[in-house]
Amino acid sequence: MSLSVRRAGPGDLDLLAPLFERxxxxxxxREDAGRSRDFIAQRLQRGxxxxxxxxxxxxxxxxxxxxxxxxSSVRAARVWVLNDLYVDADARRRGVARxxxxxxxxxARADGAVRLELxxxxxxxxxxxxxxxxxxxxxxxxxxxxxxxAAA
Numbered sequence: 580m581s582l583s584v585r586r587a588g589p590g591d592l593d594l595l596a597p598l599f600e601r602x603x604x605x606x607x608x609r610e611d612a613g614r615s616r617d618f619i620a621q622r623l624q625r626g627x628x629x630x631x632x633x634x635x636x637x638x639x640x641x642x643x644x645x646x647x648x649x650x651s652s653v654r655a656a657r658v659w660v661l662n663d664l665y666v667d668a669d670a671r672r673r674g675v676a677r678x679x680x681x682x683x684x685x686x687a688r689a690d691g692a693v694r695l696e697l698x699x700x701x702x703x704x705x706x707x708x709x710x711x712x713x714x715x716x717x718x719x720x721x722x723x724x725x726x727x728x729a730a731a
């Protein structure tokens with residue numbers, strides 16, 4: 580088995596867009612390939628997220644991870660939010676998710692971030708097992724809130 584991860588760039592839109600569409604559908608969003616493609620194209624063009632692609636046995640696009648930058652005002656430092664992690668069904672349970680997760684951690688450390696954050700669904704046991712095994716710590720000291728501003 581051959582597995583590698585590389586930073587994605589604007590030339591990877593054709594690989595990322597269908598992966599991102601499948602990711603959105605996994606989270607019960609209605610199919611909308613155009614919307615998924617436009618969203619990823621904007622991220623790549625603006626450079627306002629950091630994306631990695633996995634290559635498994637010569638197949639580029641076995642999975643992806645996407646990070647968004649933010650800051651901790653209290654710590655006066657960079658924080659990265661691991662917002663999206665997806666592995667195609669036929670590439671699962673082969674180390675792809677862990678390789679993508681490791682690439683995200685390596686990047687955040689090299690960038691001088693004080694932490695990485697993520698959130699997953701309460702019933703996504705496979706993702707929780709991955710994060711636990713990788714040493715991520717659960718925290719319960721805060722309650723997350725959101726304020727919807729537009730229909731999406």
